[in-house]
Amino acid sequence: MTIRFDDKVAIVTGAGGGLGREYALALAKRGAKVVVNDLGGSRDGTGHSDAALKVVEEIKAAGGKAMSNGGSVTDYQQMVEMVAKAKETWGGVHILINNAGVLRDKSFAKMEPEDFKFVVDVHLNGSANCTKAVWELMREQAYGRILMTASSTGLFGNFGQANYGAAKLGLAGLTKTLYLEGAKYNIKVNTIAPTAGTRMTEDLFPEEAFKAFSPDKVAPAALYLVSEDAPSNAIVGAGAGVFQAAFVTLTAGKLLTGDELSPEGVAAHWAEITDRTGEIVPASGSEQSISIMKKLQGS
Known part of the structure; x- marks a missing residue:
């Protein structure tokens, strides 16, 4: 059965490039109306650009429907306004992909507290802001599909990314509670841990690997996880066309007396x-x- 998103409104944050752009284009191609959110800053979170507008133009040129939004995920009121505009224009919001992110990599010994706080603020608090902004609407609709973006760094660790890893595992934890709270309202919440060649990772991948890990090879997992028949509370790894499931497990343990x-x-x-x-x-x-x-x- 073909997965479609006709009559669905989706918000994708950080959609001006990389994975977010790929998600936005793919959702629009399958019938969704898409809010393309992007502050347009560089990967360390500074500056602005018109990245979101370009993606909207791409979607419209292909016959889809989209609007741009330049709000910062760190500003809750801006996220509330973004959701209100989407509802006013298209009648609701059914899908949210929390994809916006920044990097400020350094070993913990050299990392300034401000760099730790900022990365956590964008990834973790930013995703909470966007989710809170759509949560009541999704409860009223009795329909919602939310995707958090974690990372192998959050799940398994990576040298030089203490701030990023803390935020990313926090997002997996946020998913685990929201899937419980959203269940009776038909709100499904999942986590994706993507590995992709984007501007966030372009200096980490050799050129051939950068091509192999193109963002379009992650998008199928993201779209499935926000589809009507999606699971809930899944952690899915995705990269280069390989899809994996990760689990938080608990051993039987030993009673000591x-x-x-x-x-x-x-x-x-x-x-x-x-x-x-x-x-x-x-x-x-x-x-x-x-x-x-x-x-x-x-x-």
């Missing part, structure tokens, strides 16, 4: 504590407590 309930006991039983046999993927935080209770009851 008596003299073993000590740091030495934890050390002595470390292999059992970390044994992944029978590990689970909790659907909510309460499942950790439930698994502990089962241990106490001997089951």
Whole structure:
């Protein structure tokens, strides 16, 4: 069955280039009306440009419908205004892809607190701002599809990206609560961890790899994760046409009592504590407590 977005309104942040542009073009091609949001700054978050307008022109030239928005995701009121304009023009907002981001890479030893704060503000707080701006509308509509952009850096770490990694794993955590809160309103929330050759990564990839990891090879996962029949609470890795699923798991663990309930006991039983046999993927935080209770009851 072909996945279409006719009668759907989508907002894509950071859509003036790279992955965001690819998502916006792909959504429009499949029938969505798209708000192309981009502050237009450089990858470190400074400056402005007319990047969003160019993408809107591309969409319109291909027969699609789009509008540009130059608001900053760090400004909640600007995001509220963006959503209001989309609703006024097209009747609602059904899809939000939180893609806007910046990089200020340095080892933690050399990183200024301001560089840490700014990157977290754009990625994590910015995504929360956009999501909050559409949340009530999606609840009223009883329909919403939201995609957070995490990263392998957030999931697994990467030297020189403490600020970026902290923000990105924070987004995966935000997804896990919002999918619970949105479930009864038919709001599905997912996380994508893309690897793509964009201006954010152009000095990290050799030229051939840069071509292999083109943004269009990530877009299929993003579009599926905001489609009508999307899953919810998934973490999907995507790059160069390869799609993966990542999970936050919990081992069965080991109950320690008596003299073993000590740091030495934890050390002595470390292999059992970390044994992944029978590990689970909790659907909510309460499942950790439930698994502990089962241990106490001997089951």
